[in-house]
Amino acid sequence: MSHKVAPSVLSADFANLQRDVEMINNSAADWFHVDIMDGHFVPNISFGFPVVKAIKKWATKPLDVHLMITDPDRYLKDFKDAGADHITVHLEACVHLHRTIQAIKALGCLAGVAINPHTPVALLADIVADIDLVIIMSVNPGFGGQAFIEHTYKKVAELKALADEYNPDMIIEIDGGVTLDNAAKLVAAGATSLIAGNFVFNAEDQVGTIAALKKVTG
Numbered sequence: 001m002s003h004k005v006a007p008s009v010l011s012a013d014f015a016n017l018q019r020d021v022e023m024i025n026n027s028a029a030d031w032f033h034v035d036i037m038d039g040h041f042v043p044n045i046s047f048g049f050p051v052v053k054a055i056k057k058w059a060t061k062p063l064d065v066h067l068m069i070t071d072p073d074r075y076l077k078d079f080k081d082a083g084a085d086h087i088t089v090h091l092e093a094c095v096h097l098h099r100t101i102q103a104i105k106a107l108g109c110l111a112g113v114a115i116n117p118h119t120p121v122a123l124l125a126d127i128v129a130d131i132d133l134v135i136i137m138s139v140n141p142g143f144g145g146q147a148f149i150e151h152t153y154k155k156v157a158e159l160k161a162l163a164d165e166y167n168p169d170m171i172i173e174i175d176g177g178v179t180l181d182n183a184a185k186l187v188a189a190g191a192t193s194l195i196a197g198n199f200v201f202n203a204e205d206q207v208g209t210i211a212a213l214k215k216v217t218g
């Protein structure tokens with residue numbers, strides 16, 4: 001099965017958000033990647049529920065919501081109500097990660113865990129069987145447009161080995177600095193979903209760029 005492509009709305013033009021959402025609707029993209037930043041877990045603030053609700057109103061594809069926030073448990077239901085289809089929390093932000101995953105699933109969303117560049121894949125060993133997706137951060141979270149961290153390939157391969165053993169259907173999603181220079185190598189290493197922000201939204205042909213990311217083979 002071909003990998004998914006999820007353009008990151010963080011890099012959209014917020015003065016023309018509906019136009020950019022419709023561009024994604026009319027492209028080969030599979031999901032909308034929606035980054036929530038609280039200025040505490042990460043050194044940036046993005047947007048909150050009203051913007052997620054607006055995206056949901058226009059979007060014809062699922063919302064892949066990535067919570068870069070402290071104490072995500074407080075807001076899970078609010079994000080579900082705003083339109084999230086997938087909810088991913090950071091391993092580094094959760095004291096009782098297993099409980100948080102159960103709460104996301106109880107809301108009827110796909111449940112994901114994201115790990116920062118310094119967090120070893122091995123820390124996912126006892127949760128992999130219970131989750132639907134993992135986001136491997138290939139930049140330090142907080143900003144679009146950063147350079148891809150090369151060490152990510154090794155982490156993708158390690159996670160694929162873990163998934164093959166405990167949860168073969170688990171989605172392995174890569175977030176940060178994804179371009180056509182690294183997409184094929186990521187898919188070859190085991191990535192099953194690619195998030196791309198600046199590479200898509202800075203392109204002259206955004207729909208064509210999404211199609212090109214979708215077409216790469218590992």
Ligand SMILES: O=C(CO)[C@@H](O)[C@H](O)COP(=O)(O)O
Nearest residue numbers: 008141142144145177197198
């Ligand atoms: O979560 C984040 C950044 O923290 C990402 O989703 C970015 O939005 C990806 O943007 P690019 O690195 O592709 O520009």
